[in-house]
Amino acid sequence: MKTSLPIFVRNSMYALRGGFLVRPLLISLALGLAGMILSSAEERFPVVSAWVPDALFPSHADPQVAQVMLSTIASSIMTVVSIVFAILLMTLTLASMQFSPRILVNFVRDHVTQWTLGVFLGTFLYCMAAMPAARSLPQPFAPVATVTGALALALASVMGLIYFIHHISRAVSVNHIVDRIARETERVIDELMPRKRGAVARGEDMEFEPEETEFAVLNVRSGYICFIDTTRLLKLAKAHKLRIRVLRPIGHFAPEGAPLFTVSHKSRLTAELDRDFRSAFGIGPMRTMQQDVEFGVLQIVDIALKAISPAVNDPSTAINCIDQLTSILIRWAERAPPATIFSDPPYVVRVILPWPDFKHLLDTAFEQIRHYSANDVAVSLRLLRAMDDLAATLNDDSMRKEVTLCGRRVVANCATRLDPTNLKRLEDRLASLEARSPSFATRGA
Known part of the structure; x- marks a missing residue:
């Protein structure tokens, strides 16, 4: 206890x-x-x-x-x-x-x-x-x-x-609601990822020690993963010379009996140590904003989808949501996600945490809006403008490529639903977006 x-x-x-x-x-x-x-x-x-x-x-x-x-x-x-x-x-x-x-x-x-x-x-x-x-x-x-x-x-x-x-x-008012969610999401990003991208070394390229087959530890309580005490996990892993791989990221639902994390040496996992590891996971009945950046994005996406539904038909609200989503993505893209935590001595991976990458957050923010806004030229144009603003702030060509591919999907989704004049406006804005990425220097790339 x-x-x-x-x-x-x-x-x-x-x-x-x-x-x-x-x-x-x-x-x-x-x-x-x-x-x-x-x-x-x-x-x-x-x-x-x-x-x-x-x-x-x-x-x-x-x-x-x-x-x-x-x-x-x-x-x-x-x-x-x-x-x-x-x-x-x-x-x-x-x-x-x-x-x-x-x-x-x-x-x-x-x-x-x-x-x-x-x-x-x-x-x-x-x-x-x-x-x-x-x-x-x-x-x-x-x-x-x-x-x-x-x-x-x-x-x-x-x-x-x-x-x-x-x-x-x-x-x-919907603008105030969306702004409040966006500001809280950005505060979570600042707390979760305080360092600029490139300021710290990442651990994805590290070689794992050849040890025993990883043993899966099952979850004992169904719910959403609201918080992971990474400091406690790292301390326990270092003290007992174990490698911990968390299998489910923050915000995902973990049913009772499903694998929650794995350990590298089953023989060292006692009943007391098992309880200690579980105590580092906060699991609750609903998602929270403690560490869950994606949850803040989903709240804004939900409002945008309601706004562009035929029952509401409020594209201005959807455009406001897209603007705030762009701000969140820019804040995320400039930070270094803490994907892997190392222990002493250096180059020995002790804790592996699955954080969402840029592509995942980009898809979460724009894909559903892109799909349901195919008939709305105003929302589709703002999506492309948001992607152009996002690409202008990125220094990573692979990220710009993902943004450009997302922009191409917006135009392709509207190709059969909009008249040629509006489609030409989308294509012109897409050309501006493609020009920002060396991978799409020409339309035939």
Whole structure:
């Protein structure tokens, strides 16, 4: 259990910080505790309420006024919370139906929504915690300073409600949704691949030591691979002189009983070491953005496919998605994917991780859009422009070749569906793309 704690903590923190549980709960509990402490301190030390001016709270000795104000604020806040968040859930349901059900996680992770819910519920708990202090018997007491704090929280709630409505009205717009997904995907790329391409040596060309036949270790829990603790895998492999080959990349589904990874020496794999290796894999019921760049790309592709479907017919949204996908691909292409991890001494491969290459990510980003946009010249033209922009940033001719081949497939897909004038526009843009790759210096290449 101790060995699996780090990966458990990471997965739990990722899940909880993106939901309506941790941040709103902490804020509401903190405010509720503040109401209880302040009312108790005010009763014990009367000087606390002496600074409240009579103009703000004229009846310092009437507890009924304090009770009415606290109960009014509490009931009003809960009414607002019920109505606003019911409408919010309905809005999110409609947005998920129109764009993609995968975008719901982005709204749940929104910090403004979490803070708004936390302040609303915290104001309610603050008033409820302070209300018992306002009493008529056996000795009348009115917690005027605590009530003043409740008024301040009520004002903050009103201002927060106005900003929340403004924020949500922007957050449900498709351009904002796509931009948020793209920025989060780029942050994952920056964290996963911090070095520029060519700055580090790659391990694909290394010779493996001739050892025993690799032994497959089976998965014991069905789910998606959300995270792999590469540091832990490398440490264990070095300590036990093993070579670990991970068979499934991040984001793939691993059914129970299927091979998850292999080890080079079966005789060294004890039951305890087997548990240690498994603890480096975070497996959950759904894909996440912890290390899964492809998942971010797929979310944007889903929105683009919905946009160009006959039921929606919104090519402008699809074009916006293509623009953001281009930005992600450019960020990926300039980084060095950590495909292989070496151990000491040098040139001894200990851990092999299957990361998606450029061709795979390119196909994931553009192939489905290319297939379903054959009848839409605007989307097809933007695809070719995106590929031209991408090719202009590449220094690797093999990557430019893959981009050019993808552009050729776009034109071939539209050849029988567009009129000659629009097809000529696509061919002209393809010629510009081909000119960027030495492999396609001529159209006959």
